[in-house]
Amino acid sequence: MDRPVVVGVDGSAASLGAVRWAADEAARHDRTLRIVHAMYWEGPADGQGVVLDAAADARGWQPGIAVETVTVGGQAARVLQEQSRVAGLVAIGGRPHDGGLLNSSVGTHLAAYAHCPVLVVNRGERWLTSAFTADVAGPGTDPMTALPASAPVVVGVDGSPSAWRALEFAYAEALSRHVPLVALHAGQARPHAAVHADLAPWLRDHHDVDARFAGSDEPVLEALTGAASEALLLVLGARRIAWFEHPRPNPRTQLIVHHAESPVLVTRSV
Template sequence: MNTDRQPVIVGVDGSPAGFGAVRWAADEAVRHGRPLRITHALGVPGPFEQAADEHELALHAAIEARGWQPGLHVTTSTWHGSPAHVLVEQSRHASLVVVGSRGIGGFRSLLVGSVGLQTAAHAYCPVLVVHHAERWAGPECPLPRHQPVVVGADGSAASELAVELAFTEAASRGVALTAVRAWEEPAHRWRRPVDLTRQAAAARDALAADLEAWRAKYPTVPVELRAVRGAPAPVLVAEADNALMVVLGPRGKGGFEELRLGSVTQQVLEHAPAPVLVARRC
């Protein structure tokens, strides 16, 4: 299948977070030379089919997107069905799905809502969950441009895909990449002392080896390697404080194959202040 022109899809629901997500999606579409499709789910019972009339909400968002990114090819669609179901189905033929972390009806105490989590867990392409997307609902608030892209790299196959996507994002934005590997003391050390300095060095060396080929492919991307002692989720959440975005695989080492979203990725989605990009193979 030719995936070169598969669109970036963004879900809107009328909330400021939805319009902020549209700005991120439009930026991604222009950056990677793809069209943008703005999708609205009516959220009413009924068969999964396209609505007869395009909804005013999606049309308004399209007008805004064209104003932000002149020349961008934008289409709209309105569907019956729950937002997560609609976005997952649309992801079958997309290059990326973008969703605000919490839209209309979400609890303010939750950083990411059920739509973001379900889409990230079940989509057939990468998913960008934009936390606090309402911050970018208007053109007066420029999107972040200079912070590094942070990628969680634990050596797993899913992590390899995340590293590839993170280098692509960093290269397209002209920013640095920070690769992070969390490491912890052995759970059972039988009262023997552990050389933490050596363990940290080993983790960093393994991280460097995993990134060697990608650094050669993207020689213009500055890379910082960080081997950090601690559990993966808290380490990555802390790294997100100064990140443009965090890129993760859906499931890391030790995850159950039947789980579509691992515990570390879910925790980062729920707590990281920066947008989180969950890597999946299209």
């Protein structure tokens, strides 16, 4: 079954930036892009117009990809969680310091409860052209350009099964984007040297990507959010809590999703 890349939209510049990230993912992994708008009481009345505008931009950004549009009643977090049952990836624009339907609270909910990997495109408006941003966000917007093509994919590692899963996802992202990969171990719960020794054979075997290990004595939250400020993408693993059916991130992971400057991809174990 074709598991689509699902992206939630609300008509904002941030969510349209997420559409472009999602369209790139769909193109690179040969998947259908499904654009979803959740109709809720405080949302825009023209939900169909929101998804059609987003679809037009996605097709312009990545010509040739298959695009579906869905408008459904319900709260965004619940609608996208349900969509994740059949998705290969769910993407959403994150706006940590703004309101709206598709803000980072929805992203952190999905990171905890989605049935597939979740991409939270923080400050997604950066991925629009200056002209398009001005049209969507209005006058006075300070449009930002995309991050440099050489910026690395950073993945948090600690030797756990969820971190190994995240490492594989991060490797695939770095390989497809032709950028370096940094495996970052932070904190002092386990010695850096021990984690590096575990990763060394994997790093040698995956030599088709410029991959390296980095250790930081900073607390995990500070180290990973700091690394995200210079990363193309930050990848984290969802850690399974034993008494729950589905893996979910701990509160620290949710804080990283909420505060990181870069897009954050949260994987889950299978």
